[in-house]
Amino acid sequence: MPSRRAYLATLTAAGLAGCIGEEPATGTDTDSPTATTAPGTAPRPDVIVEAAAVQYAYRHIENVDWNGIQPADGQFVFVTVDARPADSVPARSAFTLVADGEQYAPAELAHRMPVDLDVPGSAYTPDREGPDRRGWLAFETPAQLDSAPTLRLDRDPAPAEWELDADLATAPPPAWEWSVDTPDTVAPNTTFDIAITAENVGDGPGTFRGAVNFSYPLYAPRGFDIPLDPGQSGTETVGAEVRDADPGREIDYGVRTPVGETTVTVTVESDSTDTETE
Structure with missing residues (x-):
């Protein structure tokens, strides 16, 4: 037999936790953005926020036929943006994630070939033509935030912000x-x-x-x-x-x-x- x-x-709870929307009460980590503009900012430019998610880890291609797992020190917040309609395509550095009075720049992931994320698209690389003007940005934040994060875009004539419906980001x-x-x-x-x-x-x-x-x-x-x-x-x-x-x-x-x-x-x-x- x-x-x-x-x-x-x-x-332990103090150890590694968690990929963005990795998925709230159902046990999943995926969250979607709202369509509201944060107070005090200009109307949003023609950049679309498609999806947001919190994950505590992600799979990545370690080699052509092998997967590794990258855990977060806290949590990953992934946000997919579509800048294809924009006349002036913003650089990655123009985006920040704002939470609890802190701003987080887009992260350079330790492994740049993640697979099976909870947001659509590939990495946002606006310096290339075509579909790479649509893709995800990754932000690394503490494992638990006190308030829901917002995505900020700094550009003329005024910055724009999107409130992200990411309840998981504030959960333990x-x-x-x-x-x-x-x-x-x-x-x-x-x-x-x-x-x-x-x-x-x-x-x-x-x-x-x-x-x-x-x-x-x-x-x-x-x-x-x-x-x-x-x-x-x-x-x-x-x-x-x-x-x-x-x-x-x-x-x-x-x-x-x-x-x-x-x-x-x-x-x-x-x-x-x-x-x-x-």
């Missing part, structure tokens, strides 16, 4: 305990599940984001997201297969999360009665 192998890692951060379970051995030519279980032991909602990196039959990552309210736990399964693997072969799977990583190994049983499963 296959046995159960588990790995456990714990993050989540914290995680997690484990991963696989069978020790599997029959030849079968499929099986890699089960990732997470518990939110923090004081605020969030999404436990991670990836399982495969080395067989192809090198490829498979992401998983587990949205959880405080005190909740949940399990996500990632399917794997050992079709055409030689009996006795050991296959490794790398599991990455915001609070740790591990490798689990599954051995293909030596079985003289190989049968193809559906």
